[in-house]
Amino acid sequence: MFTQMKTPAILFFILFLCGIFFTAAIAADDAPQVDPALELIHALGCKGCHVIRGKGGSLATDLTQIGSRLSAEQIEVQLTSDPTTRLKGFMPSYISLPKNDLKRVSKYLYNLH
Ligand code: HEC
Known part of the structure; x- marks a missing residue:
């Protein structure tokens, strides 16, 4: 019961982190020195x-x-x-x-x- 409720929140959090990393990677690529x-x-x-x-x-x-x-x-x-x-x-x-x-x-x- 406890783990069932937490799973979506954890998944959402992981996706959120991935989003941050991807955005940072794209921004770094888009801004050549x-x-x-x-x-x-x-x-x-x-x-x-x-x-x-x-x-x-x-x-x-x-x-x-x-x-x-x-x-x-x-x-x-x-x-x-x-x-x-x-x-x-x-x-x-x-x-x-x-x-x-x-x-x-x-x-x-x-x-x-
Ligand atoms: C409107 C055209 C024009 C523009 C814009 C221009 N130049 Fe020139 N440039 C010339 C011409 C024509 C000569 C040859 C002049 C002479 O007889 O001394 C020349 C010569 C030079 C030379 C010497 C080349 C040699 O073979 O001795 C340099 C260095 C130079 N330009 C750099 C620049 C830089 C840097 C810029 C931009 C900040 C610039 N030029 C913008 C037309 C231009």
């Missing part, structure tokens, strides 16, 4: 003109291997340079970006190669 630098690169539209790791526009150079030619500092200089001093001046200047963001993007690109 996105590199903040990559988020910036997406938000700033770099891929509108540049290919990065196989995706992006072909208006300018592929940046995937840029780290083999430029240092992180040189990439940062490119990002903040005055467009009128460049050969093809249509890359916008990102000089108004916070210094931390500039460093983040430059380091990310430098480390890609």
Whole structure:
């Protein structure tokens, strides 16, 4: 008599725990760690003109291997340079970006190669 009454409650409790574990597992799968630098690169539209790791526009150079030619500092200089001093001046200047963001993007690109 005692065990008969408790069984549904125990089953319900076990199902409830399974639900928590499944939800946690799905949440962990759904939230891959996105590199903040990559988020910036997406938000700033770099891929509108540049290919990065196989995706992006072909208006300018592929940046995937840029780290083999430029240092992180040189990439940062490119990002903040005055467009009128460049050969093809249509890359916008990102000089108004916070210094931390500039460093983040430059380091990310430098480390890609
Ligand atoms: C509107 C198009 C456009 C956008 C958007 C753009 N670029 Fe560029 N980018 C260019 C062009 C054109 C050049 C070549 C400029 C020159 O002659 O110096 C260039 C050059 C570069 C270079 C030097 C490449 C080399 O081969 O020396 C780097 C690094 C770079 N861009 C990074 C970025 C990053 C990072 C972003 C996003 C924050 C970005 N670009 C957004 C058009 C663009």
